[in-house]
Amino acid sequence: xxxxxxxxxxxxxxxxxxxxxxxxxxxxxxxxxxxxxxxxxxxxxxxxxxxxxxxxxxxxxxxxxxxxxxxxxxxxxxxxxxxxxxxxxxxxxxxxxxxxxxxxxxxxxxxxxxxxxxxxxxxxxxxxxxxxxxxxxxxxxxxxxxxxxxxxxxxxxxxxxxxx
Amino acid sequence: xxxxxxxxxxxxxxxxxxxxxxxxxxxxxxxxxxxxxxxxxxxxxxxxxxxxxxxxxxxxxxxxxxxxxxxxxxxxxxxxxxxxxxxxxxxxxxxxxxxxxxxxxxxxxxxxxxxxxxxxxxxxxxxxxxxxxxxxxxxxxxxxxxxxxxxxxxxxxxxxxxxxxxxxxxxxxxxxxxxxxxxxxxxxxxxxxxxxxxxxxxxxxxxxxxxxxxxxxxxxxxxxxxxxxxxxxxxxxxxxxxxxxxxxxxxxxxxxxxxxxxxxxxxxxxxxxxxxxxxxxxxxxxxxxxxxxxxxxxxxxxxxxxxxxxxxxxxxxxxxxxxxxxxxxxxxxxxxxxxxxxxxxxxxxxxxxxxxxxxxxxxxxxxxxxxxxxxxxxxxxxxxxxxxxxxxxxxxxxxxxxxxxxxxxxxxxxxxxxxxxxxxxxxxxxxxxxxxxxxxxxxxxxxxxxxxxxxxxxxxxxxxxxxxxxxxxxxxxxxxxxxxxxxxxxxxxxxxxxxxxxxxxxxxxxxxx
Numbered sequence: 001x002x003x004x005x006x007x008x009x010x011x012x013x014x015x016x017x018x019x020x021x022x023x024x025x026x027x028x029x030x031x032x033x034x035x036x037x038x039x040x041x042x043x044x045x046x047x048x049x050x051x052x053x054x055x056x057x058x059x060x061x062x063x064x065x066x067x068x069x070x071x072x073x074x075x076x077x078x079x080x081x082x083x084x085x086x087x088x089x090x091x092x093x094x095x096x097x098x099x100x101x102x103x104x105x106x107x108x109x110x111x112x113x114x115x116x117x118x119x120x121x122x123x124x125x126x127x128x129x130x131x132x133x134x135x136x137x138x139x140x141x142x143x144x145x146x147x148x149x150x151x152x153x154x155x156x157x158x159x160x161x162x163x164x
Numbered sequence: 165x166x167x168x169x170x171x172x173x174x175x176x177x178x179x180x181x182x183x184x185x186x187x188x189x190x191x192x193x194x195x196x197x198x199x200x201x202x203x204x205x206x207x208x209x210x211x212x213x214x215x216x217x218x219x220x221x222x223x224x225x226x227x228x229x230x231x232x233x234x235x236x237x238x239x240x241x242x243x244x245x246x247x248x249x250x251x252x253x254x255x256x257x258x259x260x261x262x263x264x265x266x267x268x269x270x271x272x273x274x275x276x277x278x279x280x281x282x283x284x285x286x287x288x289x290x291x292x293x294x295x296x297x298x299x300x301x302x303x304x305x306x307x308x309x310x311x312x313x314x315x316x317x318x319x320x321x322x323x324x325x326x327x328x329x330x331x332x333x334x335x336x337x338x339x340x341x342x343x344x345x346x347x348x349x350x351x352x353x354x355x356x357x358x359x360x361x362x363x364x365x366x367x368x369x370x371x372x373x374x375x376x377x378x379x380x381x382x383x384x385x386x387x388x389x390x391x392x393x394x395x396x397x398x399x400x401x402x403x404x405x406x407x408x409x410x411x412x413x414x415x416x417x418x419x420x421x422x423x424x425x426x427x428x429x430x431x432x433x434x435x436x437x438x439x440x441x442x443x444x445x446x447x448x449x450x451x452x453x454x455x456x457x458x459x460x461x462x463x464x465x466x467x468x469x470x471x472x473x474x475x476x477x478x479x480x481x482x483x484x485x486x487x488x489x490x491x492x493x494x495x496x497x498x499x500x501x502x503x504x505x506x507x508x509x510x511x512x513x514x515x516x517x518x519x520x521x522x523x524x525x526x527x528x529x530x531x532x533x534x535x536x537x538x539x540x541x542x543x544x545x546x547x548x549x550x551x552x553x554x555x556x557x558x559x560x561x562x563x564x565x566x567x568x569x570x571x572x573x574x575x576x577x578x579x580x581x582x583x584x585x586x587x588x589x590x591x592x593x594x595x596x597x598x599x600x601x602x603x604x605x606x607x608x609x610x611x612x613x614x615x616x617x618x619x620x621x622x623x624x625x626x627x628x629x630x631x632x633x634x635x636x637x638x639x640x641x642x643x644x645x646x647x648x649x650x651x652x653x654x655x656x657x658x659x660x661x662x663x664x665x666x667x668x669x670x671x672x673x674x675x676x677x
Contacts, residue, residue: 033592037331044338047353055345055352058610062338069331076327089591097387098380102584105376105559109576117564125556132386132552143553151564159207161568 029088030077037070104128117163118148166516173218173520174527182215182223183528187535190227194234195246195543197371197565201231201434205494209501217502217517222524224498228491229281229474229525230532232434236273236467237536237543241266242558244375248367249434249470251600252442254374256455256462263458270540271402272460273467274533275409276416280468281529283420284427284475289522292479293511300484301633302429304615309637310432311609314440314601316644328594336602337609339364346611359574366603368566368579373596375562376583379555381590386551402537408460415445415461416468423469427476433489434470435604441469447644475525482506482518 041063048059104127111120122144129140155161173179186208193204204227212220235246240257253273260269302310315333342353343363354360404412419441426437445465446455455462477489485506487493496506504510510518566579586596620627628634 029592044353047355051352052348052350054348054614055350058341058613059338059352062334062341066331066334066338069327069334072327073331090588094384095591098383098587101380101383101555102376102580102587105379105580105583108559109563109573109580112563112567112576113573117567121560121563125560128556128559129552132555134552139553143557147557147560151560155564155568159203159568161564162571163564163567 026081026088028077028080029090030073031081034070034074034077037073038067041067041070101128101131104131118152121148121151169516170520170523173516174222174524176219178216179219179222179524182212182219183226183524183531184535186223186226187230187528187532188539190230191234191237191532191536191539193246194231195237195539197238197244197246197375197562199565199568200247200367201228201249201491202494203568204228204231205491205498209494209498212498213501217504218520218524220502221498221504221521222528224495225474225478225521225525226528226532228495229277229471229529230535232470232474233274233277233281233467233532233536234539236277236463237270237540240269240273240463241543242375242554243378244558244562245370247434248370248600248604249438249473250466251370251374251435251597252438252466253463253470255442255597256457256459256466259456259458260460260463265458267402267540267544268404269458269460269463270544271537272404272412272463274536274540275403276412276419276464276468277471277536278529278533279416280420280423280470280472281474281532282526283417283468284424284472285522285526285529287424288475288478288482288525289519292483298425298428303631304612304619305628305631305634306637307429307432307608308612308616309634309641310429310436311605311612313637313641313644314436314443314605315609316443316641325593328592329598332589332594332596333598333602336599336604337606338602339369339599340366340603340606341610346607347614357574359572363607364603365569365575365578367569368575369582369603370600371562371566372579372582373586373600375558376580377586377590377596379558380583380587382551382555386555390551402540404460412460412464415464418448419445419465419468420472423472424476424479426469427473427489428479430480430486430489432473432608433477433491434473437473437476438466438470439601439604441465443644471529478525482510 044059045063048056048063051059104124108120108124111123114120125144125147126140129143134140151163156163189208190201190204193199193207194201205224208223208227212223215223232247232249235248235250236253236257237246239245239250239254240261243254243258245251245254257269257273260266315337338353340363342360344351344361351361403409422441422444423434423437426432426440427434442455442462442465445461446452449455449459449461473489474491477487477492478495480486481492481496481499483506485496487496499506504514504517562579562583563576566575567573569575586599589596589599616627617624628638
């Protein structure tokens with residue numbers, strides 16, 4: 001940091017502001033979210049303008065109103081960022097394990113398509129039980145088997161849902 | 165009409181068995197996410213082939229009302245509504261469950277479902293022909309204002325941030341218009357995916373938003389060391405106290421009337437009825453802040469209304485052959501299988517059969533309370549199951565429920581995708597209830613607005629003023645939208661006046677006079 005200060009001479013007020021900004025790096029999550037929403041709205045607008053006029057009226061209205069409301073969220077997010085005591089609820093250490101669970105759910109649904117419901121479900125349930133540190137193998141096997149049996153009877157046999 | 169003949173027609177072994185079987189199956193099916201009332205009725209129609217008309221139709225109408233009620237059980241216990249009609253119940257029901265009052269929440273849902281269903285059955289029996297005429301007077305403009313009225317609910321569902329709530333609702337509207345444009349068949353925002361041309365399936369999206377996001381939030385709780393959904397869920401009473409029940413009576417009656425009225429309107433089902441009633445209950449409450457945090461009135465409004473819709477939907481079905489909801493449309497098939505055609509003949513030549521079925525529907529709503537009590541006593545034991553066991557089961561059930569709707573893996577992908585989206589929405593304060601509401605109302609709003617534009621032939625103001633029902637609905641929309649702001653302003657002023665009155669220094673200037 002010192003070498004950058006020596007190389008660039010700035011008015012002292014700007015230096016102080018820069019130091020202040022450097023210290024308060026926390027930005028409220030609403031700022032990031034509203035930027036992401038702007039990007040999404042811009043993309044949707046590029047799709048919407050290619051539609052015939054009748055079909056585009058309603059989506060364009062929604063995009064417009066969303067953009068206006070999003071601006072309000074952005075402004076509030078910037079104001080909240082000035083509060084140094086902010087604690088964002090979306091933090092990596094909070095969301096990483098739920099995201100891992102979500103990844104397992106996504107793999108489960110892909111496995112369902114590739115194999116069948118019962119294989120995918122058995123793999124998923126056993127995997128998630130282990131992830132959640134369920135220690136009793138008796139419970140893991142029993143719950144998985146009973147669940148699969150009930151689904152087979154209720155959905156496959158009674159409702160004729162093609163799960164195999 | 166010979167009451168004795170009607171009672172003797174209904175209280176037979178065949179009818180009673182059919183009724184109870186229908187109720188048990190439908191309540192369980194209604195409780196399972198993805199298995200809707202439509203599916204329950206469609207599944208049991210073949211079973212009625214060999215039955216006499218009264219037994220068959222009593223069973224089907226009982227299945228309709230039972231399935232709508234069943235959705236409240238998982239809505240309250242797991243924050244996963246079994247049917248879209250119970251989405252509003254999940255808001256306050258789950259909040260009550262988390263406070264350890266899950267059994268009571270189910271008790272309130274049961275009683276209110278019974279009362280709502282009974283009121284709608286009585287309306288069906290005594291007011292069917294005149295009420296059916298109302299449904300004929302509703303055109304596109306009236307439906308548009310109904311949808312707009314429904315959207316004003318978003319303001320009350322918005323929670324802490326009105327802006328974020330409105331954005332959630334608008335996002336829901338956007339999701340709802342994905343697919344083929346209803347007016348000219350142009351695909352919108354489908355990005356080349358053929359399955360999306362039918363639109364984003366509402367039920368898988370709702371399952372994902374409620375249950376998958378809930379499992380992700382449960383993961384956070386599990387990491388923190390929490391083992392059960394809630395401690396001591398089995399404690400407490402099933403029935404509310406007489407004082408609590410008395411306080412709920414106005415909400416129940418009003419919501420039941422709303423439900424009957426919404427049910428009469430073709431295209432407006434139990435889901436819309438429950439949201440409209442929920443909003444009205446919150447708007448007219450002396451303490452609306454309690455809504456969303458375990459307010460009994462929230463559960464009462466939603467459940468009374470959604471079951472009241474069932475009888476309301478049968479009114480135009482039986483009198484005019486116009487189904488009041490998608491489930492009623494399937495019931496029309498059940499009617500025809502029995503050789504009965506809706507209309508004048510049903511109330512003249514087959515009057516004894518018709519009134520016997522209506523009486524059977526009334527009984528189904530009453531017995532639903534007892535059957536529901538027995539089932540929910542077992543269901544509530546879910547609280548003893550650790551979250552580490554419950555979470556995989558919820559996901560697996562959500563996957564099969566989403567798939568079973570149309571045997572489409574794409575619905576499963578929709579469910580999973582919306583689950584992730586809802587997780588981040590909940591973490592960032594956007595809320596999911598407004599989004600679900602937006603998805604439900606999108607098509608009704610846009611399609612009817614465009615139809616009304618065409619019918620107005622360029623002079624919308626004149627067209628609007630020529631339709632008195634539209635004028636009344638528009639006034640309701642304005643009141644519903646402005647009421648929260650005006651009430652807050654008046655309350656703020658009252659509080660300010662009170663604080664001035666209580667401030668001893670406020671009298672100084674007059675003393676000097």
